[in-house]
Amino acid sequence: MSSKEAPIGLTIMEKLIGLLMIAIGALTLYSTYTNMESIGTNPALILGAGIALIVLGIILVLAKTE
16 A cells, blocks of 8 residues: 655645634734723633634644645
């Protein structure tokens, strides 16, 4: 059985999308944390979404494409 390698473009895009998700999550987390009083009733939901984006981005960056 031969193992096929993933196309190099797919691997690069996976890593770039992971980095983009980390950046968007960090911006969301920072802007929500600095302006919590203007968000209203539940800033924890938006903070959780920012953390989730960061975690998913880290998983995409660290994942080994086969």
